[in-house]
Amino acid sequence: MRTADNDTIVAVSTPMGVGGIGIVRLSGPRSVEIVDSLFRGKRQISQLPTYRLTYGRIVADGRQVDEVLVSVMRAPHSYTTEDVVEINCHGGLVATQTVLEAVLRKGARLADPGEFTQRAFLGGRIDLTQAEAVSDLIRAKTQLGHTVALSQLKGQLSQTLTSIKKNLTKCLSLIEVSLDFSEEDIDFINAEDLTERLSGDVSRLEALLSSFEQGRIVREGVKVAIVGRPNVGKSSLLNLLLGEERAIVTPVPGTTRDSIEEWIQVEGIPFNIVDTAGVRESNDIIELEGRKRTQFHIEDADLLVVMLDASESLKHGDKLLAQMLNGKKFLVVLNKCDLEKVLSAEQAAEIYDYAPLVEMSALKGWGVEEFNRELIALVTKGAGTFRERAVITNQRHKDCLQKARGTLEQACEALSSGLSFECAALDIREALEALKELMGEVTSEDILKEIFSTFCIGK
Ligand SMILES: Nc1nc2c(ncn2[C@@H]2O[C@H](COP(=O)(O)OP(=O)(O)OP(=O)(O)O)[C@@H](O)[C@H]2O)c(=O)[nH]1
Ligand SMILES: [Mg+2]
DSSP states (O other): OOOTTOOOEEEEOSOSSSOSEEEEEEESTTHHHHHHTTEEESSOGGGSOTTEEEEEEEEETTEEEEEEEEEEEOTTSSSSSSOEEEEEEESSHHHHHHHHHHHHHTTOEEOOTTHHHHHHHHTTSSOHHHHHHHHHHHHOOSHHHHHHHHHHHTTHHHHHHHHHHHHHHHHHHHHHHHHHTGGGTOOSOOHHHHHHHHHHHHHHHHHHHHTHHHHHHHHHOEEEEEEESTTSSHHHHHHHHHTSOOSOOOSSTTOOOSOEEEEEEETTEEEEEEEOOOOOOOOOHHHHHHHHHHHHHHHHOSEEEEEEETTSOOOHHHHHHHTTSTTOEEEEEEEOTTSOOOSOHHHHHHHTTTOOEEEOBTTTTBTHHHHHHHHHHHHHTTOOOOSSSOOOOSHHHHHHHHHHHHHHHHHHHHHHTTOOHHHHHHHHHHHHHHHHHHHTSSOOHHHHHHHHTTSOTTO
Protein backbone atom coordinates (compact mmCIF):
# COMPACT_ATOMS: atom_id res chain seq x y z
CA MET A 1 0.00 0.00 0.00
CA ARG A 2 1.10 3.56 -0.49
CA THR A 3 2.95 5.52 2.09
CA ALA A 4 2.95 9.19 2.98
CA ASP A 5 6.15 9.79 1.07
CA ASN A 6 4.32 9.51 -2.25
CA ASP A 7 4.96 12.50 -4.42
CA THR A 8 2.18 14.87 -5.38
CA ILE A 9 0.94 14.58 -8.94
CA VAL A 10 -1.01 17.01 -11.10
CA ALA A 11 -2.74 16.95 -14.49
CA VAL A 12 -5.40 18.74 -16.47
CA SER A 13 -8.28 16.28 -16.12
CA THR A 14 -10.60 17.81 -18.71
CA PRO A 15 -10.01 17.51 -22.47
CA MET A 16 -7.65 20.02 -24.06
CA GLY A 17 -9.67 22.57 -25.98
CA VAL A 18 -12.24 25.31 -25.55
CA GLY A 19 -14.90 24.56 -22.93
CA GLY A 20 -16.94 25.97 -20.07
CA ILE A 21 -14.51 24.87 -17.37
CA GLY A 22 -11.18 23.09 -17.20
CA ILE A 23 -10.08 21.15 -14.15
CA VAL A 24 -6.54 20.93 -12.83
CA ARG A 25 -6.39 18.03 -10.39
CA LEU A 26 -3.77 17.27 -7.76
CA SER A 27 -3.31 14.18 -5.63
CA GLY A 28 -0.78 13.46 -2.91
CA PRO A 29 0.33 14.71 0.49
CA ARG A 30 1.35 18.19 -0.69
CA SER A 31 -1.81 18.91 -2.72
CA VAL A 32 -3.36 21.23 -0.14
CA GLU A 33 -0.14 23.04 0.68
CA ILE A 34 0.72 23.62 -2.97
CA VAL A 35 -2.69 25.00 -3.91
CA ASP A 36 -2.75 27.15 -0.77
CA SER A 37 0.49 28.79 -1.86
CA LEU A 38 -1.17 29.90 -5.09
CA PHE A 39 -4.72 30.57 -3.89
CA ARG A 40 -6.18 33.89 -2.72
CA GLY A 41 -9.69 33.68 -1.30
CA LYS A 42 -11.72 34.19 1.84
CA ARG A 43 -10.51 30.90 3.27
CA GLN A 44 -7.36 28.88 2.92
CA ILE A 45 -7.73 25.45 1.37
CA SER A 46 -6.11 23.90 4.46
CA GLN A 47 -9.02 25.24 6.52
CA LEU A 48 -11.65 23.99 4.14
CA PRO A 49 -13.63 20.93 5.31
CA THR A 50 -13.49 17.94 3.00
CA TYR A 51 -15.90 17.85 -0.01
CA ARG A 52 -16.27 21.66 0.04
CA LEU A 53 -15.89 24.15 -2.75
CA THR A 54 -14.48 27.65 -2.30
CA TYR A 55 -14.16 30.64 -4.59
CA GLY A 56 -10.98 32.66 -5.17
CA ARG A 57 -8.12 33.46 -7.52
CA ILE A 58 -4.91 31.76 -8.52
CA VAL A 59 -1.96 34.13 -8.26
CA ALA A 60 1.44 33.05 -9.49
CA ASP A 61 4.57 35.20 -9.35
CA GLY A 62 2.47 38.19 -8.27
CA ARG A 63 0.20 37.90 -11.30
CA GLN A 64 -3.45 36.85 -11.24
CA VAL A 65 -3.73 33.77 -13.45
CA ASP A 66 -7.40 32.84 -13.19
CA GLU A 67 -10.61 33.13 -11.23
CA VAL A 68 -11.38 29.67 -9.84
CA LEU A 69 -13.44 27.37 -7.63
CA VAL A 70 -11.36 24.93 -5.61
CA SER A 71 -12.57 21.73 -4.00
CA VAL A 72 -10.77 19.51 -1.53
CA MET A 73 -11.28 15.81 -0.84
CA ARG A 74 -9.16 14.60 2.03
CA ALA A 75 -7.51 11.20 2.41
CA PRO A 76 -8.64 8.48 2.58
CA HIS A 77 -12.10 9.37 1.25
CA SER A 78 -11.10 10.59 -2.19
CA TYR A 79 -10.78 9.13 -5.68
CA THR A 80 -7.14 8.21 -5.12
CA THR A 81 -7.39 7.66 -1.32
CA GLU A 82 -4.91 10.55 -0.99
CA ASP A 83 -5.54 14.27 -0.47
CA VAL A 84 -7.07 15.47 -3.72
CA VAL A 85 -7.56 19.11 -4.70
CA GLU A 86 -9.34 20.15 -7.88
CA ILE A 87 -9.03 23.63 -9.32
CA ASN A 88 -11.95 24.52 -11.58
CA CYS A 89 -10.55 27.09 -13.99
CA HIS A 90 -12.11 28.87 -16.90
CA GLY A 91 -12.11 26.47 -19.81
CA GLY A 92 -9.68 26.80 -22.66
CA LEU A 93 -6.08 25.93 -23.20
CA VAL A 94 -4.42 29.03 -21.72
CA ALA A 95 -6.13 29.20 -18.31
CA THR A 96 -5.71 25.51 -17.43
CA GLN A 97 -2.19 25.33 -18.84
CA THR A 98 -1.05 28.41 -16.90
CA VAL A 99 -2.49 27.07 -13.63
CA LEU A 100 -0.91 23.67 -14.33
CA GLU A 101 2.49 25.26 -14.88
CA ALA A 102 2.18 27.29 -11.66
CA VAL A 103 1.41 24.08 -9.72
CA LEU A 104 4.35 22.29 -11.34
CA ARG A 105 6.67 25.15 -10.34
CA LYS A 106 5.58 24.60 -6.73
CA GLY A 107 6.93 21.07 -6.82
CA ALA A 108 4.15 18.79 -8.06
CA ARG A 109 4.98 16.27 -10.76
CA LEU A 110 3.02 15.83 -13.99
CA ALA A 111 0.89 12.69 -13.62
CA ASP A 112 1.43 9.70 -15.89
CA PRO A 113 -1.56 8.36 -17.87
CA GLY A 114 -4.02 6.71 -15.47
CA GLU A 115 -1.89 7.52 -12.42
CA PHE A 116 -4.83 8.84 -10.37
CA THR A 117 -6.70 5.58 -10.91
CA GLN A 118 -3.54 3.60 -10.29
CA ARG A 119 -3.25 5.28 -6.89
CA ALA A 120 -6.89 4.38 -6.17
CA PHE A 121 -5.96 0.77 -6.94
CA LEU A 122 -2.71 0.79 -4.96
CA GLY A 123 -4.51 2.50 -2.09
CA GLY A 124 -6.87 -0.48 -1.99
CA ARG A 125 -10.06 1.41 -2.83
CA ILE A 126 -10.72 -0.56 -6.02
CA ASP A 127 -9.36 -3.79 -7.45
CA LEU A 128 -7.72 -4.14 -10.83
CA THR A 129 -10.89 -5.13 -12.72
CA GLN A 130 -12.58 -2.02 -11.36
CA ALA A 131 -9.64 0.14 -12.40
CA GLU A 132 -9.91 -1.29 -15.90
CA ALA A 133 -13.63 -0.50 -15.85
CA VAL A 134 -12.82 3.18 -15.31
CA SER A 135 -10.98 3.24 -18.61
CA ASP A 136 -13.82 1.38 -20.35
CA LEU A 137 -16.34 3.79 -18.87
CA ILE A 138 -14.55 6.83 -20.29
CA ARG A 139 -14.18 5.22 -23.69
CA ALA A 140 -17.65 3.67 -23.89
CA LYS A 141 -19.10 4.33 -27.33
CA THR A 142 -22.67 3.38 -26.50
CA GLN A 143 -25.11 3.34 -23.61
CA LEU A 144 -24.72 -0.44 -23.34
CA GLY A 145 -20.93 -0.19 -23.20
CA HIS A 146 -21.37 2.38 -20.47
CA THR A 147 -23.78 0.12 -18.52
CA VAL A 148 -21.41 -2.86 -18.70
CA ALA A 149 -18.40 -0.77 -17.61
CA LEU A 150 -20.37 0.80 -14.78
CA SER A 151 -21.49 -2.55 -13.42
CA GLN A 152 -17.86 -3.74 -13.51
CA LEU A 153 -16.80 -0.57 -11.69
CA LYS A 154 -19.48 -1.13 -9.07
CA GLY A 155 -17.93 -4.53 -8.52
CA GLN A 156 -20.28 -7.03 -10.16
CA LEU A 157 -17.38 -9.00 -11.60
CA SER A 158 -15.36 -8.62 -8.40
CA GLN A 159 -18.22 -10.03 -6.33
CA THR A 160 -18.43 -13.16 -8.47
CA LEU A 161 -14.67 -13.61 -8.34
CA THR A 162 -14.55 -13.02 -4.59
CA SER A 163 -17.23 -15.61 -4.02
CA ILE A 164 -15.33 -18.21 -6.11
CA LYS A 165 -12.14 -17.37 -4.24
CA LYS A 166 -13.90 -17.81 -0.92
CA ASN A 167 -15.14 -21.25 -1.89
CA LEU A 168 -11.70 -22.33 -3.07
CA THR A 169 -10.13 -21.14 0.16
CA LYS A 170 -12.75 -23.11 2.06
CA CYS A 171 -11.95 -26.24 0.02
CA LEU A 172 -8.26 -25.80 0.77
CA SER A 173 -8.86 -25.49 4.49
CA LEU A 174 -11.10 -28.58 4.46
CA ILE A 175 -8.34 -30.49 2.69
CA GLU A 176 -5.78 -29.28 5.19
CA VAL A 177 -7.87 -30.32 8.20
CA SER A 178 -8.54 -33.70 6.60
CA LEU A 179 -4.81 -34.21 6.09
CA ASP A 180 -4.00 -33.10 9.65
CA PHE A 181 -6.44 -35.59 11.11
CA SER A 182 -5.99 -38.33 8.55
CA GLU A 183 -4.68 -40.71 11.22
CA GLU A 184 -7.77 -40.35 13.35
CA ASP A 185 -10.37 -41.69 11.04
CA ILE A 186 -12.45 -38.52 10.95
CA ASP A 187 -13.71 -37.53 7.49
CA PHE A 188 -13.94 -33.77 7.24
CA ILE A 189 -14.69 -33.95 3.54
CA ASN A 190 -14.70 -36.75 1.01
CA ALA A 191 -13.52 -36.64 -2.61
CA GLU A 192 -17.07 -36.57 -3.91
CA ASP A 193 -18.17 -33.53 -1.92
CA LEU A 194 -14.97 -31.76 -2.81
CA THR A 195 -15.46 -32.46 -6.51
CA GLU A 196 -19.00 -31.14 -6.30
CA ARG A 197 -17.88 -27.91 -4.68
CA LEU A 198 -15.14 -27.44 -7.27
CA SER A 199 -17.32 -28.19 -10.28
CA GLY A 200 -19.72 -25.47 -9.12
CA ASP A 201 -16.85 -23.03 -9.45
CA VAL A 202 -15.83 -24.45 -12.80
CA SER A 203 -19.36 -23.71 -14.07
CA ARG A 204 -19.23 -20.17 -12.75
CA LEU A 205 -15.89 -19.64 -14.47
CA GLU A 206 -17.37 -21.12 -17.66
CA ALA A 207 -20.22 -18.61 -17.53
CA LEU A 208 -17.78 -15.72 -17.19
CA LEU A 209 -15.61 -17.02 -20.01
CA SER A 210 -18.62 -17.37 -22.28
CA SER A 211 -19.38 -13.67 -21.74
CA PHE A 212 -16.01 -12.68 -23.18
CA GLU A 213 -16.94 -12.42 -26.84
CA GLN A 214 -19.95 -10.25 -26.09
CA GLY A 215 -18.02 -8.19 -23.57
CA ARG A 216 -15.34 -7.52 -26.15
CA ILE A 217 -17.90 -6.57 -28.76
CA VAL A 218 -19.60 -4.08 -26.45
CA ARG A 219 -16.27 -2.60 -25.47
CA GLU A 220 -14.48 -2.47 -28.79
CA GLY A 221 -17.29 -2.61 -31.33
CA VAL A 222 -17.64 -4.68 -34.48
CA LYS A 223 -15.96 -3.84 -37.76
CA VAL A 224 -18.27 -4.39 -40.71
CA ALA A 225 -17.10 -3.95 -44.31
CA ILE A 226 -19.69 -3.44 -47.06
CA VAL A 227 -18.40 -5.12 -50.20
CA GLY A 228 -19.81 -5.71 -53.65
CA ARG A 229 -19.54 -4.89 -57.32
CA PRO A 230 -19.38 -1.20 -58.36
CA ASN A 231 -22.73 0.58 -58.42
CA VAL A 232 -24.75 -1.95 -56.39
CA GLY A 233 -25.47 0.69 -53.71
CA LYS A 234 -22.79 0.22 -51.01
CA SER A 235 -22.32 3.93 -50.38
CA SER A 236 -26.09 4.42 -50.43
CA LEU A 237 -26.39 1.83 -47.64
CA LEU A 238 -23.69 3.55 -45.58
CA ASN A 239 -25.52 6.87 -45.96
CA LEU A 240 -28.83 5.26 -45.07
CA LEU A 241 -27.41 3.70 -41.89
CA LEU A 242 -25.76 6.97 -40.89
CA GLY A 243 -28.78 9.08 -41.74
CA GLU A 244 -26.60 11.55 -43.65
CA GLU A 245 -25.01 11.95 -47.06
CA ARG A 246 -21.54 10.96 -45.92
CA ALA A 247 -20.33 9.08 -49.01
CA ILE A 248 -20.62 10.27 -52.60
CA VAL A 249 -23.31 8.40 -54.52
CA THR A 250 -23.51 8.58 -58.31
CA PRO A 251 -24.81 6.33 -61.09
CA VAL A 252 -21.19 6.01 -62.31
CA PRO A 253 -19.68 2.63 -61.41
CA GLY A 254 -16.40 3.03 -59.51
CA THR A 255 -17.45 6.15 -57.61
CA THR A 256 -15.90 5.08 -54.30
CA ARG A 257 -12.17 4.76 -54.80
CA ASP A 258 -11.01 4.94 -51.21
CA SER A 259 -12.71 3.36 -48.20
CA ILE A 260 -14.85 5.43 -45.85
CA GLU A 261 -15.37 4.45 -42.20
CA GLU A 262 -18.05 5.63 -39.78
CA TRP A 263 -19.45 4.47 -36.42
CA ILE A 264 -23.10 3.63 -35.91
CA GLN A 265 -24.80 1.83 -33.04
CA VAL A 266 -27.47 -0.81 -33.18
CA GLU A 267 -29.06 -1.92 -29.90
CA GLY A 268 -26.16 -0.53 -27.94
CA ILE A 269 -23.49 -2.32 -29.95
CA PRO A 270 -21.00 -0.08 -31.76
CA PHE A 271 -20.45 -0.96 -35.41
CA ASN A 272 -17.60 0.49 -37.40
CA ILE A 273 -19.01 0.46 -40.94
CA VAL A 274 -16.56 0.58 -43.82
CA ASP A 275 -17.75 1.45 -47.32
CA THR A 276 -15.30 -0.02 -49.81
CA ALA A 277 -14.45 0.38 -53.47
CA GLY A 278 -16.44 -1.90 -55.80
CA VAL A 279 -14.89 -5.15 -56.98
CA ARG A 280 -14.69 -5.95 -60.71
CA GLU A 281 -12.14 -6.97 -63.31
CA SER A 282 -10.28 -3.81 -64.23
CA ASN A 283 -6.92 -2.57 -65.39
CA ASP A 284 -7.50 0.91 -64.06
CA ILE A 285 -4.60 1.53 -61.67
CA ILE A 286 -6.77 3.42 -59.14
CA GLU A 287 -9.42 0.69 -59.15
CA LEU A 288 -6.76 -1.96 -58.65
CA GLU A 289 -5.46 -0.06 -55.64
CA GLY A 290 -9.04 0.28 -54.39
CA ARG A 291 -9.51 -3.47 -54.71
CA LYS A 292 -6.34 -4.11 -52.74
CA ARG A 293 -7.78 -1.99 -49.95
CA THR A 294 -11.08 -3.83 -50.18
CA GLN A 295 -9.19 -7.09 -49.75
CA PHE A 296 -7.49 -5.60 -46.70
CA HIS A 297 -10.84 -4.57 -45.22
CA ILE A 298 -12.28 -8.01 -45.86
CA GLU A 299 -9.45 -9.53 -43.88
CA ASP A 300 -9.60 -6.89 -41.17
CA ALA A 301 -13.38 -6.92 -40.66
CA ASP A 302 -15.23 -8.96 -38.04
CA LEU A 303 -18.04 -9.47 -40.48
CA LEU A 304 -19.00 -8.51 -44.02
CA VAL A 305 -22.06 -7.21 -45.77
CA VAL A 306 -21.99 -8.58 -49.30
CA MET A 307 -24.18 -6.49 -51.55
CA LEU A 308 -25.87 -7.58 -54.77
CA ASP A 309 -28.02 -5.66 -57.26
CA ALA A 310 -31.44 -7.32 -57.59
CA SER A 311 -32.13 -5.47 -60.85
CA GLU A 312 -29.27 -7.21 -62.67
CA SER A 313 -28.24 -10.80 -63.19
CA LEU A 314 -25.17 -12.16 -61.38
CA LYS A 315 -21.96 -10.78 -62.84
CA HIS A 316 -18.36 -11.86 -62.88
CA GLY A 317 -17.57 -9.37 -60.05
CA ASP A 318 -20.14 -11.03 -57.76
CA LYS A 319 -18.48 -14.40 -58.27
CA LEU A 320 -15.01 -12.89 -57.90
CA LEU A 321 -16.11 -11.52 -54.56
CA ALA A 322 -17.46 -14.85 -53.37
CA GLN A 323 -13.89 -16.14 -53.66
CA MET A 324 -12.47 -13.21 -51.68
CA LEU A 325 -14.53 -13.77 -48.52
CA ASN A 326 -11.92 -15.92 -46.81
CA GLY A 327 -14.25 -17.78 -44.50
CA LYS A 328 -15.50 -14.57 -42.85
CA LYS A 329 -19.00 -14.34 -41.35
CA PHE A 330 -21.24 -12.41 -43.70
CA LEU A 331 -24.70 -11.16 -44.47
CA VAL A 332 -25.99 -10.82 -48.05
CA VAL A 333 -27.95 -7.72 -48.97
CA LEU A 334 -30.02 -7.93 -52.11
CA ASN A 335 -30.33 -4.23 -52.90
CA LYS A 336 -32.47 -2.22 -55.36
CA CYS A 337 -35.55 -4.33 -54.62
CA ASP A 338 -37.64 -1.30 -55.63
CA LEU A 339 -36.69 -2.00 -59.26
CA GLU A 340 -37.91 -4.82 -61.45
CA LYS A 341 -36.34 -8.00 -60.10
CA VAL A 342 -33.88 -9.90 -62.28
CA LEU A 343 -31.93 -11.65 -59.53
CA SER A 344 -33.93 -13.71 -57.05
CA ALA A 345 -33.04 -14.32 -53.41
CA GLU A 346 -32.68 -18.03 -54.19
CA GLN A 347 -30.13 -17.42 -56.97
CA ALA A 348 -28.18 -15.09 -54.69
CA ALA A 349 -28.26 -17.58 -51.83
CA GLU A 350 -26.85 -20.25 -54.07
CA ILE A 351 -23.53 -18.59 -54.80
CA TYR A 352 -23.16 -17.26 -51.25
CA ASP A 353 -23.53 -20.50 -49.35
CA TYR A 354 -27.03 -19.77 -48.08
CA ALA A 355 -25.79 -17.07 -45.70
CA PRO A 356 -28.45 -14.85 -44.04
CA LEU A 357 -29.98 -12.60 -46.70
CA VAL A 358 -31.91 -9.35 -46.49
CA GLU A 359 -33.87 -7.76 -49.33
CA MET A 360 -33.48 -3.99 -49.29
CA SER A 361 -33.73 -0.74 -51.14
CA ALA A 362 -31.02 1.62 -49.94
CA LEU A 363 -32.63 4.29 -52.11
CA LYS A 364 -36.10 4.02 -50.57
CA GLY A 365 -34.91 3.02 -47.09
CA TRP A 366 -36.60 -0.39 -47.23
CA GLY A 367 -35.44 -3.29 -45.07
CA VAL A 368 -33.32 -1.38 -42.54
CA GLU A 369 -34.98 -2.98 -39.53
CA GLU A 370 -34.44 -6.47 -40.85
CA PHE A 371 -30.87 -5.55 -41.75
CA ASN A 372 -30.22 -4.41 -38.16
CA ARG A 373 -31.84 -7.53 -36.79
CA GLU A 374 -29.65 -9.82 -38.90
CA LEU A 375 -26.55 -7.82 -38.01
CA ILE A 376 -27.25 -8.22 -34.29
CA ALA A 377 -28.09 -11.90 -34.73
CA LEU A 378 -24.73 -12.44 -36.45
CA VAL A 379 -22.71 -10.85 -33.66
CA THR A 380 -24.61 -12.18 -30.68
CA LYS A 381 -25.29 -15.60 -32.23
CA GLY A 382 -28.65 -15.46 -30.51
CA ALA A 383 -27.01 -15.36 -27.06
CA GLY A 384 -29.45 -12.68 -25.93
CA THR A 385 -28.87 -9.82 -23.57
CA PHE A 386 -26.11 -9.55 -21.02
CA ARG A 387 -26.94 -6.46 -19.07
CA GLU A 388 -27.74 -8.24 -15.86
CA ARG A 389 -24.76 -10.46 -15.29
CA ALA A 390 -21.04 -10.10 -14.73
CA VAL A 391 -19.25 -9.78 -18.04
CA ILE A 392 -15.56 -9.97 -18.80
CA THR A 393 -14.36 -7.50 -21.36
CA ASN A 394 -10.73 -8.04 -22.03
CA GLN A 395 -8.11 -10.60 -22.94
CA ARG A 396 -6.33 -10.33 -19.60
CA HIS A 397 -9.49 -11.43 -17.80
CA LYS A 398 -9.94 -14.27 -20.24
CA ASP A 399 -6.37 -15.55 -19.79
CA CYS A 400 -6.60 -15.56 -15.98
CA LEU A 401 -10.02 -17.23 -15.98
CA GLN A 402 -8.90 -19.91 -18.41
CA LYS A 403 -5.95 -20.67 -16.17
CA ALA A 404 -8.24 -20.93 -13.14
CA ARG A 405 -10.74 -23.13 -14.95
CA GLY A 406 -8.03 -25.42 -16.33
CA THR A 407 -6.41 -26.04 -12.96
CA LEU A 408 -9.76 -26.63 -11.24
CA GLU A 409 -10.71 -29.18 -13.89
CA GLN A 410 -7.38 -30.83 -13.20
CA ALA A 411 -8.19 -30.88 -9.49
CA CYS A 412 -11.53 -32.58 -10.19
CA GLU A 413 -9.81 -35.17 -12.35
CA ALA A 414 -7.21 -35.84 -9.67
CA LEU A 415 -9.98 -36.41 -7.13
CA SER A 416 -12.05 -38.66 -9.34
CA SER A 417 -9.07 -40.80 -10.27
CA GLY A 418 -8.30 -41.36 -6.62
CA LEU A 419 -5.15 -39.26 -6.38
CA SER A 420 -4.32 -37.76 -3.01
CA PHE A 421 -5.95 -34.60 -1.70
CA GLU A 422 -2.52 -32.96 -1.80
CA CYS A 423 -2.53 -33.15 -5.61
CA ALA A 424 -5.91 -31.44 -5.78
CA ALA A 425 -4.74 -28.83 -3.27
CA LEU A 426 -1.84 -27.87 -5.53
CA ASP A 427 -4.22 -27.24 -8.43
CA ILE A 428 -6.68 -25.31 -6.29
CA ARG A 429 -3.87 -23.08 -5.05
CA GLU A 430 -2.90 -22.37 -8.64
CA ALA A 431 -6.47 -21.46 -9.52
CA LEU A 432 -6.58 -19.09 -6.55
CA GLU A 433 -3.38 -17.43 -7.73
CA ALA A 434 -4.89 -16.87 -11.18
CA LEU A 435 -7.95 -15.20 -9.65
CA LYS A 436 -5.77 -13.06 -7.41
CA GLU A 437 -3.81 -11.99 -10.44
CA LEU A 438 -7.03 -11.07 -12.20
CA MET A 439 -8.13 -8.88 -9.32
CA GLY A 440 -4.66 -7.40 -8.94
CA GLU A 441 -3.83 -8.86 -5.54
CA VAL A 442 -0.64 -10.18 -7.06
CA THR A 443 0.61 -8.27 -10.06
CA SER A 444 3.90 -7.36 -11.59
CA GLU A 445 4.97 -3.77 -12.26
CA ASP A 446 4.95 -4.58 -15.98
CA ILE A 447 1.30 -5.62 -16.01
CA LEU A 448 0.29 -2.49 -14.11
CA LYS A 449 2.30 -0.32 -16.46
CA GLU A 450 0.65 -1.91 -19.46
CA ILE A 451 -2.87 -1.49 -18.08
CA PHE A 452 -2.55 2.10 -16.90
CA SER A 453 -0.62 3.30 -19.96
CA THR A 454 -3.83 2.93 -21.98
CA PHE A 455 -5.60 5.50 -19.79
CA CYS A 456 -5.68 9.19 -20.57
CA ILE A 457 -3.68 11.67 -18.57
CA GLY A 458 -5.65 13.17 -15.69
CA LYS A 459 -7.69 10.02 -14.93
N1 LIG B 1 -33.31 2.11 -57.63
C1 LIG B 1 -32.36 2.05 -56.73
N2 LIG B 1 -31.20 2.66 -56.93
C2 LIG B 1 -30.23 2.59 -55.99
C3 LIG B 1 -30.43 1.87 -54.79
N3 LIG B 1 -29.29 1.95 -54.06
C4 LIG B 1 -28.44 2.71 -54.78
N4 LIG B 1 -29.00 3.09 -55.94
C5 LIG B 1 -28.39 3.90 -56.99
O1 LIG B 1 -27.32 3.18 -57.56
C6 LIG B 1 -26.27 4.06 -57.94
C7 LIG B 1 -24.98 3.62 -57.29
O2 LIG B 1 -25.09 3.77 -55.89
P1 LIG B 1 -23.83 3.84 -54.93
O3 LIG B 1 -24.33 3.86 -53.55
O4 LIG B 1 -22.91 4.93 -55.35
O5 LIG B 1 -23.15 2.46 -55.28
P2 LIG B 1 -21.74 1.87 -54.82
O6 LIG B 1 -21.91 0.44 -54.65
O7 LIG B 1 -21.22 2.64 -53.68
O8 LIG B 1 -20.85 2.12 -56.09
P3 LIG B 1 -19.25 2.26 -56.22
O9 LIG B 1 -18.82 3.26 -55.23
O10 LIG B 1 -19.09 2.69 -57.60
O11 LIG B 1 -18.67 0.92 -55.97
C8 LIG B 1 -26.74 5.46 -57.53
O12 LIG B 1 -27.29 6.08 -58.65
C9 LIG B 1 -27.78 5.19 -56.47
O13 LIG B 1 -28.75 6.19 -56.35
C10 LIG B 1 -31.70 1.22 -54.59
O14 LIG B 1 -31.96 0.56 -53.60
N5 LIG B 1 -32.61 1.34 -55.60
MG1 LIG C 1 -19.56 3.74 -53.44
